[in-house]
Amino acid sequence: MAAISSLGVGSGLDLSGLLDQLEKAERMKLDPITTQKKTQQTKLSSYGRLKSSLTSLQAAVKTLNDSKTFQGVTSNISGSGATAAAKSDAVVGRYAIEVGTLAKAQSLATTGVADRTVDLGEGRLTISVGSGPAAKTTNIDLAANASSLEDVRDAINKANGGVSASIVNDGGATPHRLVLTSTATGKASEMTVSFTPAVGAEGGQLAGLLGYDAALPAEDNSMTQTVAAANATLKVNGIDITSQSNVVEGAVQGVTLSLSEPNSSQVLTVERDNAAIKSAVTGFVTAYNSLQSTISSLTSYNADTQVAGDLLGDATLRSAQSQLRNVLTGTLGEGALTRLADIGIELELKGTLKLDSTKLDSLVSGNLSALSGFFGGSSAEGGMAGQLGTVLNSILKDGGALSNVTKGVESRVKSLGERYTRVEESISATVERYRKQFTQLDMMLSEMNATTSYLTQQFDALNAQLKG
Template sequence: MATISAGGIGSGLDTASIISQLMSIERQPIQALTKQVTSFQSRLSAFGQLKGGLSALQTAAEALSKTEKFSAFKATVADATLFSAAAGTGATAGSYAVEVKYLAQAHKIASAGFASNTTTVNTGTLTIDLGQLTGGTYTADASKTFSITIDSTNNTLEGVRNAINTAKKGVTATIVNDGSASPSRLVITSNDTGTANTIRMSGVAGLDYDPASNTGSMTQKIASQDAQLEVDGIAITRSTNAVSGVIPGVTLNLTKANLGSPTTLTVASDTDTVKKNIEAFVKAYNDLNSMIKTQTAYDANTKTAGALNGDSTVRTVASRMRSVINESVSGLASGSSRLADIGISFQADGSLKLDSTKLDTALSDPTKDVSTIFGNAAGTAGVAADIVTMAKSMLGTGGLLSNRTDGINSTIRRLNDRKDALESRMTRIESRLQAQFTALDTTMSSMNATSQYLTQQLAALSANR
């Protein structure tokens, strides 16, 4: 059964309002703790942004921290319809005349037409070889030879196709409908290009083919062929259209022949990629610097401060970053050892400015060792390498920022524990006040009843005189 409370009936007091006001006073310490928790949560969020910004700067610096990143080359093809080219490790600058005579092709043979996909074929042991065709001589590769049994369970065109594909031995079987009176034709294609993957079939009448004489029940539709090209007049043959090892560090992917019409392949230093990486580094630094300024700012007009205003940890991060950016890399000549020497300098607001013209000049000047200014070379750590080391130290377990956020989280937990304890105390205080005012009501009600009785008795005595 629910309890009906009607505080103040006996006393005439608004006990609910009185208790509410008293509890409001009692809760002031909780409100102060809540304000502190909110402040620390704002700091924690701001430190999260700081860690994110520093991590982004670390990522940008890592792209510049290894000197080999500055040795990148790019390959450019005058006629990109003929082939694409990719330059990697080991590439050197140079220009080459490339003529693609023939593309590599996969061997393809087809059967005569059958009435349908389920038409019965002859039975027997079907042997399929892959091997080298040179001129009129065929040499099977024993490692690529396999046999399948064609019997009453699979002696249809579909059955043969499925048996070949289930074997997964370097060829693929399909059925093509050519629309004729006997439309279904079994097509066998080598999975790999080149003359070393020429197909031979034997053992089952109607499904035989001899590449040496180009005879049999099956007919050749596409001849196996190696890729043939000339690089600066030197003949090259490869079994695939992906050609590597011809030009050091460069891979060609042939797409079209240009017999008799060489095109030019140019391999040059890829300063564009280096410059983009440097631009990304400057942007990451400026983003982090801007975030720090915002979080540590103080507005005298509104008397409001950023979440990290006056925080010594943030000052340490900003100071170390500026110090690294401003450093002179040891072992390099004066005038070629600092970021300012290649066009990256500080502005009045603490941000970095990139002089693109000066950077382009430095990247093309062999006397400006840009790679060492940024990266690690012969045991000397450059600016980007030092930024990476600094960021890892600050962000890692036990690092400056990790310890700071751990400390804030610990403080928030302690404040919340105190709030919980006070909330429990508030419950007890409110219960006590309600009990006290209920007792007051009861007492006042009793006293009022006694007062009314005495008043009635006195009135009666006066009336009887």
């Protein structure tokens, strides 16, 4: 008998539909696992939200615990002849800046040659930048077949000896001139140039092109000084200052001046960066209130809908909240300011913080050292920010409370996933066993139906003969 290609064809029964119903019933075993896994994944997401809020608060607390936060300054300079950038060690005050001359880099130029690609002679080019023990000397050997003006330019630039080289076309009969420029400004970066022909060589044109020494009369130098090296000169509150560079550091403590216009006057004002300090405090309040909002959402309960927050009653969350509240309600500072209320921050009944900006402004402008001490402190325990930072580090560190409970949930999610796979494989095996049994049943019933039909035909034929 031919194999049955579709369940129920041989028997006439809806075995395929019955198999579908059995498979559906079997797969219901997966529903509890799916529900448990979804619950754990939701809890894992909730721990992620809690960690994110705690990390934001940790960053805000770290800013308040940094003494540099309360030492920041801003600088403002009038006019367009100079700009200023102040660091935290700048001294608050007003400074009169008078720019005299700008620093310049020395430039030297050769006489012209007709062809910039023609070789000009073998030998050694020596360039010194500066004088005395601090001088930087570079020796460049030029081969006879690689000594064109272009070759000399490229060799100088490749040497990185504090000199840049270029070729200028002046439009004359012999237009190509090699120009050397010191890469640094100031008289300390003046150049000395000499060329020594190779032994046995005539030296070619280079011997008559390359040569400069400031100690010699101009007529004895092969090269012409087109720009003289110069130092920047300026006055700060009437005190004369000389600088090798147009970027002047140290003339005003903690301030870098960038000069751009000679014979100009400016007024530099250095002030405490009160806006940054207030921003740090308000940033802490905002981060803490955001954390409280997250906690409220995760632990809420709606009596009407009977829907609870994902972490309602969670021990790790309650512990973190309790530790932070204990710090905020304890004695925090070490000086005149000892409580949050002293700096204009009230801890409200609903757990959030409320900032009195007027009170904070008064402290920032009138008692900054006390405010800094309140947050940063000076002892090993530290002020409010130090104590909060210790608690937050304990909660958030690897191996801390939040890390451990998160890893536990992740482990349960993984375990449930593996269990789901095992049960699904078991269901597939069971359904396949049902399929084989139904196939055998279908074939057996098909054979019985065929036998019944045959016997019925034989009995009908026998009856017909007996009646005849």
